[in-house]
Amino acid sequence: MTSVIVDRRTQKGKSTANRQRLLKRLDGALRAQIGKLVARHKLQDAVPAEVTIDRKDATEPRLILDPASGSSGRIIPGNDKYRIGDKITNSSSEGQGRGNGQGAGDGDTDEDDTFRFVLSRTEYLSLLFDDLELPALIKKDLLEIDENRFRRGGVVRYGNPGSVCVTRTFKASIGRRLAAEAQHAEALEEAEAALIVARKTGDRVLMETAECALAEVSRRSGETPFLDPIDLRHRSLVEVQSPCTAAVMFCLMDVSSSMDETRKDLAKRFFMLLHLFLTRKYKKVDIVFIRHTDAAQEVDEETFFTGTQAGSTKVLSALAKMNEIIASRYPSTSYNIFGAQASDGDSFGGDSTESSAYLRSELLPLSRYFVYAEVGNNPLQGSTTLWSAYRAIESDRFNMASVNARNEVYPALAKLFHREP
Amino acid sequence: MTDSCKLRGSEWTLDDLVSIEHVCSRHAANYGLDTFPNQMEVITSEQMLDSYISSGLPVNYAHWSFGKHYLIENAKYRSGQNSLAYEIVINTNPCIAFLMEDNSLAMQALVIPHACFGHNSFSKGNYLFRQWTQPDAILDYMLFARNYIAECEERYGFDKVEQTLDALHALRDQGLDKYKRPSKLDSRKERAEQAKRLFVAQETMRQAEYYSVVPHAPEAAATAAAFPLNPEENLLYFLEKHAPRLEPWQRELARIVRKIAQYFYPQRQTQVMNEGWATFWHHRLINDMYDAGQIDQGILLECLHSHTNVIRQREYSGLNPYALGFAAWNEIKRVCESPTDEDREYLPGIAGKDWLETFHDTMHNYRDESFLLQFLTPKLVRDFKLMNIFTREGLDHWTVTETAGAASFKEIRSHLAAAYRLESSIPEISAVRYARDTDRKLVLHHQSYDGKMLMKAQAEQTLKQLRWLWGFDVSLETVDPGGQIIKTY
Numbered sequence: 074m075t076s077v078i079v080d081r082r083t084q085k086g087k088s089t090a091n092r093q094r095l096l097k098r099l100d101g102a103l104r105a106q107i108g109k110l111v112a113r114h115k116l117q118d119a120v121p122a123e124v125t126i127d128r129k130d131a132t133e134p135r136l137i138l139d140p141a142s143g144s145s146g147r148i149i150p151g152n153d154k155y156r157i158g159d160k161i162t163n164s165s166s167e168g169q170g171r172g173n174g175q176g177a178g179d180g181d182t183d184e185d186d187t188f189r190f191v192l193s194r195t196e197y198l199s200l201l202f203d204d205l206e207l208p209a210l211i212k213k214d215l216l217e218i219d220e221n222r223f224r225r226g227g228v229v230r231y232g233n234p235g236s237v238c239v240t241r242t243f244k245a246s247i248g249r250r251l252a253a254e255a256q257h258a259e260a261l262e263e264a265e266a267a268l269i270v271a272r273k274t275g276d277r278v279l280m281e282t283a284e285c286a287l288a289e290v291s292r293r294s295g296e297t298p299f300l301d302p303i304d305l306r307h308r309s310l311v312e313v314q315s316p317c318t319a320a321v322m323f324c325l326m327d328v329s330s331s332m333d334e335t336r337k338d339l340a341k342r343f344f345m346l347l348h349l350f351l352t353r354k355y356k357k358v359d360i361v362f363i364r365h366t367d368a369a370q371e372v373d374e375e376t377f378f379t380g381t382q383a384g385s386t387k388v389l390s391a392l393a394k395m396n397e398i399i400a401s402r403y404p405s406t407s408y409n410i411f412g413a414q415a416s417d418g419d420s421f422g423g424d425s426t427e428s429s430a431y432l433r434s435e436l437l438p439l440s441r442y443f444v445y446a447e448v449g450n451n452p453l454q455g456s457t458t459l460w461s462a463y464r465a466i467e468s469d470r471f472n473m474a475s476v477n478a479r480n481e482v483y484p485a486l487a488k489l490f491h492r493e494p
Numbered sequence: 495m496t497d498s499c500k501l502r503g504s505e506w507t508l509d510d511l512v513s514i515e516h517v518c519s520r521h522a523a524n525y526g527l528d529t530f531p532n533q534m535e536v537i538t539s540e541q542m543l544d545s546y547i548s549s550g551l552p553v554n555y556a557h558w559s560f561g562k563h564y565l566i567e568n569a570k571y572r573s574g575q576n577s578l579a580y581e582i583v584i585n586t587n588p589c590i591a592f593l594m595e596d597n598s599l600a601m602q603a604l605v606i607p608h609a610c611f612g613h614n615s616f617s618k619g620n621y622l623f624r625q626w627t628q629p630d631a632i633l634d635y636m637l638f639a640r641n642y643i644a645e646c647e648e649r650y651g652f653d654k655v656e657q658t659l660d661a662l663h664a665l666r667d668q669g670l671d672k673y674k675r676p677s678k679l680d681s682r683k684e685r686a687e688q689a690k691r692l693f694v695a696q697e698t699m700r701q702a703e704y705y706s707v708v709p710h711a712p713e714a715a716a717t718a719a720a721f722p723l724n725p726e727e728n729l730l731y732f733l734e735k736h737a738p739r740l741e742p743w744q745r746e747l748a749r750i751v752r753k754i755a756q757y758f759y760p761q762r763q764t765q766v767m768n769e770g771w772a773t774f775w776h777h778r779l780i781n782d783m784y785d786a787g788q789i790d791q792g793i794l795l796e797c798l799h800s801h802t803n804v805i806r807q808r809e810y811s812g813l814n815p816y817a818l819g820f821a822a823w824n825e826i827k828r829v830c831e832s833p834t835d836e837d838r839e840y841l842p843g844i845a846g847k848d849w850l851e852t853f854h855d856t857m858h859n860y861r862d863e864s865f866l867l868q869f870l871t872p873k874l875v876r877d878f879k880l881m882n883i884f885t886r887e888g889l890d891h892w893t894v895t896e897t898a899g900a901a902s903f904k905e906i907r908s909h910l911a912a913a914y915r916l917e918s919s920i921p922e923i924s925a926v927r928y929a930r931d932t933d934r935k936l937v938l939h940h941q942s943y944d945g946k947m948l949m950k951a952q953a954e955q956t957l958k959q960l961r962w963l964w965g966f967d968v969s970l971e972t973v974d975p976g977g978q979i980i981k982t983y
Contacts, residue, residue: 076515076532076610077588078508082595087544088564094656095561131562134664134955136940136948138921143945144886148910151809152881152897161883161892190565 095131096196102130103192107200111341114197115374116348116360125189198349201342223310232307241306249304250297257294264290320355320409320441322348323398325391327416328364328382336449340415341378342482343446347413350486355409361398369394386420388428388459396435405439412436412443418457425462433466445473446485502790504598508536511593514606521782522611525850527775529614530589530629534606537592542578543567545592549758550584553636555643555750557659580800581605585617585761587629600796603789607779612772619858620768622760632757638684639750646743658744661959662730662751667920669730669752670759692742699738702930725924725939728752729960732925738934739965763861763916770819771857777801777820807878821878825871826852836872840903844869862914870907872900882909887945921948923970934966939973942980947972953983 366384474485548554730752833845896902
């Protein structure tokens with residue numbers, strides 16, 4: 074009888090196919106949750122939060138007996154307080170224990186109504202992208218996070234069998250064989266000489282040992298292997314990091330009361346997509362959140378998306394704040410500066426024209442790109458004061474779009490993506 | 495490893511596992527344990543979860559429900575609600591035992607005798623396994639099934655295959671031949687016969703279609719009136735052979751789901767015996783290894799600690815099959831070696847016999863129900879302080895009908911044995927009428943005992959799946975023991 078031991082630990086990902094099918098099956102349920110996820114998920118979080126799935130979305134019905142129906146008996150161990158004829162109410166713990174471990178079906182009925190799991194980054198983003206109706210090519214581009222490239226790095230002794238360099242291996246083999254054979258020839262000569270010496274002495278024991286030694290040496294000289302593991306040479310690849318630069322992304326948002334939850338949700342997706350794009354391109358991306366009503370403030374992400382402030386609207390204050398932060402913390406010589414502004418387009422008096430002029434003369438020369446998204450269903454959309462003022466800006470570093478629904482978020486940024494070679 | 499070499503500490507190497515297996519095999523031979531060759535596979539916790547969802551089969555086809563069960567098990571494991579099994583073993587030849595990499599040396603020394611000798615010898619010897627499973631062929635068959643289903647997905651689309659499997663899975667418990675032995679699994683033959691089977695099935699369907707539109711002799715209707723002649727319990731088999739609207743590949747899928755469900759039929763009927771047997775032998779072999787100086791005291795104590803946890807029986811809760819099984823086998827040994835008058839009265843067949851011989855005979859020829867009915871001792875009932883409780887629909891309480899004691903021993907014994915009948919947890923459903931020549935309606939009967947009904951919502955959903963497979967109307971009737979229809983779904 075032979076027994077074997079196998080180390081299976083290296084074989085991974087057996088359940089991938091099942092998981093893909095499950096996600097496909099739960100597509101509807103997941104889509105319904107994506108909104109909640111986006112709200113919970115911070116822009117810079119690498120791993121998104123858990124999703125909770127109602128079991129109803131993934132039931133496996135079976136024909137099973139209803140435990141409450143008819144009459145049932147049950148054997149219970151460990152009884153030391155009840156006698157024949159005693160009554161035990163259903164609520165007491167004794168009645169609830171399962172009869173004999175052979176409960177009904179696969180237990181779908183008696184467990185939680187929900188189950189939870191964590192989506193991987195890729196899974197989460199593809200859901201998000203589907204939600205935003207992102208073109209396939211862009212999706213693929215954004216999902217790829219590996220930025221390191223490989224370059225040929227000469228020949229090395231160790232590597233995987235796929236990378237064997239045949240010519241160099243053979244060269245090494247020739248060298249080794251030449252050296253080994255030379256050594257063998259030397260040893261052979263020595264052994265022969267020793268045999269002659271031994272024969273001269275006439276000692277039988279000495280002669281026999283010498284003969285054995287000679288036989289051993291000549292046997293070995295025929296055994297030099299053609300290829301030996303030490304001959305192996307492999308082509309090597311070295312990982313080189315692509316030159317990485319830092320970027321800073323300014324999120325500007327009007328938080329006056331006219332910006333309601335839907336608009337903020339759209340704005341968040343807009344910022345999120347830009348952030349994803351930037352993290353793909355730059356190693357280090359800082360985010361600065363500037364919210365404004367008639368005065369601008371730098372805030373953290375939480376406050377940015379959830380807090381509201383009363384006041385009128387003054388866009389110029391936010392632009393000035395951005396300029397101030399650039400001057401103090403992000404010199405345009407060492408940072409790629411991106412600006413993203415979301416607003417419902419309300420602004421009053423001369424603010425729009427002033428802002429437009431400020432943007433053109435002060436900010437655009439410093440920035441790589443500035444994009445303005447007018448969010449939400451404003452009846453005046455496309456003709457708001459800010460929109461008309463910004464329309465006058467002619468620069469390939471500037472773009473603007475109106476975003477009324479999730480599938481319009483991408484077009485607002487499309488121009489940016491298409492500049493990518 | 496020589497016998498003088500002693501295992502100690504908690505770290506282990508692959509060589510240590512081989513040594514343990516080696517040493518155990520020598521001790522096991524002393525007891526005449528006949529096993530398949532062992533194939534021990536070291537796996538990670540993640541792979542253990544994978545094994546869970548395919549019931550230990552190392553190869554399985556892809557389906558979303560497996561993904562769901564993986565996530566549920568994974569969540570339970572991560573939250574600390576469930577700890578993972580230390581091993582999982584599957585009756586194949588060679589016998590594959592999955593050992594967790596997280597196990598300490600002592601745990602490995604415990605699970606190797608448990609799985610590789612206990613379960614292994616049980617599945618090689620027990621009559622149910624011998625009759626109903628083919629340990630040589632199952633892996634090949636699973637491979638065939640996986641490839642075939644993958645091929646279907648490609649050819650007929652993921653959605654169609656998924657929907658078919660969903661519906662078939664709903665009827666998985668109704669895909670068992672309970673009395674007739676299944677034919678031998680053989681993946682090569684399977685492939686060769688597949689084409690033939692499909693051809694015949696299609697031909698039959700075509701003829702049926704033809705006769706349904708072409709006027710034909712009236713006597714055909716008379717003979718067809720009673721079909722099937724006898725009620726068919728294996729619904730998946732019935733679907734495979736008679737469903738009027740299924741594509742050939744769907745019939746093949748029905749066959750695959752049925753074959754796999756059938757494979758686990760013996761496991762489900764020998765849980766107490768099998769776990770008890772494996773627990774008895776790991777306990778025995780570990781002590782033998784210690785006596786022979788092959789493991790040190792630290793390992794022995796850690797093993798005994800785990801052993802005690804495994805056979806722990808909580809009061810007023812479900813019966814632990816390990817505890818019940820271990821106690822039952824030990825009782826058999828005791829009755830053989832030093833029977834009391836009581837034992838002679840209730841178990842005259844084995845009292846005073848050779849224990850090892852009795853063990854092998856029992857392991858070969860019984861399943862849980864018959865095992866408990868035959869070998870449960872009054873002492874075990876007293877030690878476990880068993881009681882029987884009873885309730886009826888509409889009552890808000892349970893009534894204690896029997897407690898441990900000489901007077902009610904036989905009642906408790908028969909109730910306990912009955913609880914391990916498969917029929918007590920799986921409803922008996924059979925196909926009784928198929929109106930082949932009229933509206934092609936299929937009628938199923940659920941035979942109800944003790945007033946037990948089906949879960950309504952689940953039954954209706956399952957029926958919906960079944961109607962989709964059948965292509966025509968299907969009705970399900972619950973029938974009481976008197977033959978009266980008491981409910982129609």
